[in-house]
Amino acid sequence: MxxxxxxxxxxxxxxxxxxxxxxxxxxxxxxxxxxxxxxxxxxxxxxxxxxxxxxxxxxxxxxxxxxxxxxxxxxxxxxxxxxxxxxxxxxxxxxxxxxxxxxxxxxxxxxxxxxxxxxxxxxxxxxxxxxxxxxxxxxxxxxxxxxxxxQQEESETAPRANKRAPKVNTEQLESLSRQLAKYPVAPQFTARLQHYLANSTDQDAAEIVPKNLAKLWGMPVEEVLRGMLYATKAGLLQLSWHVICPNCRVSQDNHRSLSELERSFHCDLCGIAYDADFDQSVELHFAVHPTVRTAYAEVYCIGSPLITPHVIAQRIVRAGQTVNFKPVEGDTPMRLRVLQLNDQIRIGQTGAFRYTASGWVESSQETVDIAIVNDSEKDIVVALEYADWSKETVTAAKVTAMQEFRDLFSSEVLAPGQKIAIGHVTILFTDLKGSTALYEEAGDASAYGRVRGHFDFLTEHIKQNSGSVVKTIGDAVMAVFSKPADGVKAALAIQEKLGAFNEQTHDTLLLRIGLFSGPAIAVNSNDRLDYFGRTVNLAARVQGQGDAGEVIISRALFEQPDVAKLLDTPRLSAEPFTAELKGINGEQALVRLRMHEMAHIEAG
Structure with missing residues (x-):
């Protein structure tokens, strides 16, 4: 029946x-x-x-x-x-x-x-x-x-009636919150985090996402992330590294330490094998520390819209069927992707597309939306998604480039011999001009003290712009940034503030700075996270093309939208030039940046 x-x-x-x-x-x-x-x-x-x-x-x-x-x-x-x-x-x-x-x-x-x-x-x-x-x-x-x-800010009010009362070690929570307050974090961050850990659901306490808290509390993501790093050091939180599929962007594995990362992974949903990549496939996650509260993120559902927020629309398209997606406003790069088969195509805001046994074919048909025809013999699942990763995602490349992370978690390094790719990173090199003469004139002890003082000056400005010092090499500094604009901003701030630093220390130090962006390899070098590759070599060589007070960057870096916007000021002069760099094949297109005030002072 x-x-x-x-x-x-x-x-x-x-x-x-x-x-x-x-x-x-x-x-x-x-x-x-x-x-x-x-x-x-x-x-x-x-x-x-x-x-x-x-x-x-x-x-x-x-x-x-x-x-x-x-x-x-x-x-x-x-x-x-x-x-x-x-x-x-x-x-x-x-x-x-x-x-x-x-x-x-x-x-x-x-x-x-x-x-x-x-x-x-x-x-x-x-x-x-x-x-x-x-x-x-x-x-x-x-x-x-x-x-x-x-309620818009439910974590700061009474918990919902349908929430299960969490089991919280209140004494431990209060003690560690007092410890967190001693670190350089905003008082409101400490109070909000304490309340959140005491009142959130087990699911939320076990999967704490910095950008979600930033939105909830109306705070910058970077400020919340820094606060969470200090909270981890204080013992309120614990961190883990999740390996994310570069296609569906769902976590495939997680580890308590970078040293546990493996080189290769497989996503069964997308049907692909991939290598771990610091700026795409490795993300930092946080959870309440078990001594504060026991919270476990049970799995109730996978594949729903908010689990993959980069996917705007998704449809099952049967063989021979036609479906339509609504167009996406703006000029953000989009793509269509067939789940598991991994066939994808970059698209505009509208267009008509056929999927065949050989892959995607774009049609000349004019449409007001995104039309998809499945001309293959099999049913498929098509996702319309953002082609690029969210800037708010806390990737390993982003967090390991932060000075706070290196200061607080210096033991977080890769396993010996392990190499992890970074698709895009910005490397900065500084050089103290005339340092050899400084040691001759001032003597070793005095000169070393002055050099150490200028290291502190550089570190502060690098730190303020979301970068970190990787190492010092003699009197030079190598620093890393996950965002190119942050690196350029730090370089300009250093050159701008160097005069005031010299007045304060009664010194006459002069610096030249070079930056280059591109792929690199992260490795464990002397129990410290270090970077190697052509981008690092280019950054070191580019710095040598400058003079005192100058910042040298690549033409490609100069033309990046965020950097171009930053440099669009009458206070700066930009001089394009080409140069052959030692050990590097071919001429490099570079740009020389100088601040007009600095040029005026030196000319006078």
Missing amino acids: TLKSKHYTIEKEYPVDRQTAWEQLADNNRLNDAIGLFPVKFQASQTESTGLIYREAAAKVMHVVPMTWKSLPFEWQELEYYTTERQYLDGPLNYYILTLEFFDVSEGEKPRTKVRLTAEFSPKNLLGYVGIQATGVPALKKIMAFLDDY
Whole structure:
């Protein structure tokens, strides 16, 4: 006997904007935890004969009744809707499909959002009807009630009624918070973090993301990240390194130390093997320290929209089917990617595309959106996603370039002999002009003291611009930055402030500085994280092309948008030139930067 499916529709309006509603209800891992569903164990992705990928999942309903099902890929359009489907392999149900849609509701100046939930349950037997009423329908109601008590800064107010009371070692939390307050962190950061660790859910306490806290607290991401590094040193937090797939950007492995990192990894969902890369595939994660609170991030869902926030839209496209994605505003680079097959194509804001057995083909057809035709013989899953990584992602390249990290975690180095690539890093070299004469004139002890003093001066300006000193070589300094503009900003600040430093120390030190950006290799050198490669060699050679008071950079660095904006000031002169560098093949296109005030002082 075939039993009829049960259909449910619930609509509700909430006094929040659509972005907020989406962020709360499309994070299914945390949502399912909050409404009392059960942790799920997922197997590696598999492929049906039709070509469609899925994951087999298992859970114990009410911690007693085991159930297994095929979890199909989520489908969604960011801020518009998402759909999830389960095809049960055992138990009283055949399948379950859930869709949430989001709509703006105009009502004066205050934003409101209408959410429409539709659900379909297909019972396999009469027990299925009982299960739908006993667990399915209550879960739907809890989803729609999830936003009722939403508050913009919930972590700083009383916890939600449906949160389980966390088990916190209050005495330890207060003691370590007092220790954190002794570090150079803002008082409000310490107070907010203490409250967050005491009141957040286990899921949030076990997966603390700096950019999320920065948004919640209205603080710069860099300030929050620095505070979290000091909190880790104080013992409030612990850190781990997650190896991220460069395609789906989901964590494939995690380690407590950089020394545990392996060279190669495999993502079963994307079907690719890849090498660890500091600026793309290795990210820093934080969690509450177990001596403060026991918090474990259970897995309730994988593949939902907020787990992969770089994906704007995702659809299952059956063989011969046509689907449309809404265009994305702005000029951010986008791409279409077929999950697991790893076929991808860079796209504009609109366009028509065919997917064939040989890959993507762009059509000349004019469209107002993004049209996709599956001309292959297999079903596929297509993701529309940002082509570039988020600047707010705390990658290993970013955090290891911070002076605070090197000062606080000097033991965090790679295993001996391990080499990790960095796709893009900015290296700065300084050189103290006339240092040999300084030692001759002032004597070893006096000259060494003056050189050490100028190291402190350089370190402070490098640190203020999110960089770190890698090492000193004689009287020279090698520093690293994850963002090119930060390196240039630090170099200009050093040259600008050197005069005041000399007045303060009654000295006459002169510096030349060079910077170069590009790929490098991170290695363990003398128990310290160091960098090698052509970019490092070029930075060292470029510095030698300058004179006192000058900053020499590559033409490519000069033309980068963030750097060009920084240098667009009448206080600077920029002189392009070419030079042959010792040991480097071919001429290099360089730019000489000088500050006009400095040129005027020296000319006078």
